[in-house]
Amino acid sequence: MRKQASCLSALALMTAFGAQVASADQQMLQDKCGRCHTATGADLSRIEGQRKTPEGWMMTIVRMQHQHGLEVTADERRSLVQFLSDTRGLAPAETLPFRYALEKDPDAQEAPDEPMGSMCARCHTEARAALQRRTAEEWLLHMDFHVGNYPTIEYQALGRDREWYRIAKEEMAPFLAETYPLETREWTDWQNHDKTAVAGDWIVMTELPRAGEAYGRLTVSGEASPYQVSGTMVTAEGASLPVSGHMNLYTGYEWRATLDIGGESYRQVLAVSADGTAIEGRQFLRDTDSLGGRLTGARADTGADSGAVILGTVPSAIPAGAATVQVVGSGLGTLDASAGAATANDYGAAVTLETEGNGIVTFTSGDAQGSIAHYASLDGIAVEPAFTIARVGGGSDISPAAVPARFKAIGLWNGPDGEAGTDDDVRIGRIAAEWSVSNLHEQAERMDDAGHAGQIDQVGIFTPALAGPNPDRPFTTNNAGELKIVANAMGQTSAATLIVTVQRFIDPPIR
Known part of the structure; x- marks a missing residue:
């Protein structure tokens, strides 16, 4: 049965988005995708039954290129992602619980409930499933897609010990259709929401991997994607770093920018607030996404009537x-x-x-x-993140680069009750510390993980060792290890747990 036009009709959605959605992109969708997908009025089969984030649509289009011979240029692909995200995207409320996956937050930890944990999240994040919406029919087809593309899925861990295919078809597909349906109140409300133009000046605050805490002013210019971005970032020490680059705005709020900041290439994955006055998300090095920080921003003052x-x-x-x-x-x-x-x-x-x-x-x-x-004194310190991972890398032409980890020390006061770890503790803020690495436990000591897995500098960046067998280690094992990252400051000591693990050879936009 056809879904209501308010959710699916490209024509109606173009009207809702006005000039942001060009009819040329609708025609491009028909030309590029209509060769395989059957036209149903203004829509195309399969596509009409799905909604995704910009990253989700990018993954779909790239898969069509690799597996089905779709021919598109880079500009055409960007236009298709723009059009599909604008007309078949996710509302802010739908992405909010799972933005860590879009932002590639290296410290995020999932604890999915069953059946998601064993049926879906054993291969990818729970967020990857939750950052899309489908009809019941499309979720059912998605189960067959998994078996067709990954035929060993039933024989892997947590697959061979159960009737995976039956559970997927009879239990998971209905569960996902109910939990993440195509039509939602959040999406309908967002379609009808008045979008605010993103161009103008923004005041931002963030952290740069080596320079530390920083603030800046970004100017966004243009009337549609790709917008131009320029400005300046200033470090806590007062160094000014020029900013230039471009930004695409998807679905009326999904800010995706590629910027040069002081000679380094950064990626911004941000969300614009519903009223268009604030931005929030994560900024990270384009080639090393584990190194970055939270970014918050507000519209620059536009006059006496602007709120502080x-x-x-x-x-x-x-x-x-x-x-x-x-x-x-x-x-x-x-x-x-x-x-x-x-x-x-x-x-x-x-x-x-x-x-x-x-x-x-x-x-x-x-x-x-x-x-x-x-x-002038501290009662304690905390190392953040308290737990994270890094990955060995390099060492060969086929090995991905190592994935480092970033730590910072936070000063603490015990508060009025004088006791650590209670509700009245005071978080002072980021402080300077001396950094070192030690073995996490006895087995790590026997394997000398601290001597082989990598090193930490005095900025707080841990760099893993090379991948591959190491003849200097017992059993010629690789350089993985389990470590303590130790911070010392003003007579106080604290530690975090770091797992140095193996490479990630397949690294999609949504992991």
Whole structure:
């Protein structure tokens, strides 16, 4: 039975998106995909029964190229991804629980419930299934697709110990159709939502892998994808890094940018807020996506009527003494600080401080509030992330590059009760630390994992060792290992767990 045109008709969706969806792209879809997919009015078979993220549609088109001989240029593929994402995408509320997969967050951990854990997430993330919507018929066909493309799936671990195909067809397909249906209230509401133009100036705050905490101002220009992006990022030490590149906006909110920042290539995977005033997501090195950080942003002040926004401070914490702190935000022309003097600038306001001992300086501007801690002593530190993985790499022409890991030390106070690990503990912010590596347990000690798996520098970046057999290790095993990453600062010590594992040879946009 045909689904309602409000969800599936490309013509109706083009009307909803106005000028953002060009009829030329609809014609391109017909020309490129209609050779295999049957036309059903304004729609095409199979395509009409699915909705996906930009990355999901890119994966589909690339698979059509590799397996079915689809011929498209890079520009045509980008246009198809744009059109399909705009007309058959996911609403912000639908992607929100699973954005870690789109952002390639290396520290995200899943704990899928059954049956998702054994039936789906044993091969890829739960998010990969959850970041798409299908009709019941399409979910059923998706089970057969898995068997056709991966015929050994029934004989792998967690497949051969059960009636995998029967469970997939009779239990998983109905479960997925109910959990992730094609038609949802969230998608209907988003289609009808007034989209705000993304062009203009944005104030942003993030972390750069080696430079640390940073803030900046990005200018987005253009009327449609690809937009041009220019601007400047400033490090906590005051170094200015020029920014240039381009950005595509999909589905009215999915921000995907490729930028040069100070001579390094970065990727931004962000979401624009429903009211068009904020952006949030992750920015990472294009060739090493494990190295990056969260990015938040707000529209730059557009006049006296604009509300003030405080994103945070750079640095996030300061040793007691003289310091200049950048309060990052928008509309901070009249920033009140509980100490020091504030001066507005292009990134919010700079506050000059002279502090003693341990304490907190607060900032207010209208309804916006923020703070920064100054410290002369610490009660403890925490290493973030507390658990993550790295991957050995290199060593041959076919081995993927090593995947490093990034750590930072966070200062802590015990709070009024004087006890660590309670609700009133105070997170001071990022602090400088000395870094080292040790073995995680006795077996790691016997294998000397710390001596072979890799090294950490004093920025907090762990670089794994080469892949492949190592004749210097017992059993000529590879350089995988289980480690403690240890931070020392101001007499305090803390550690995180790092698993150094083997290469990832297949690395799709959604893992």
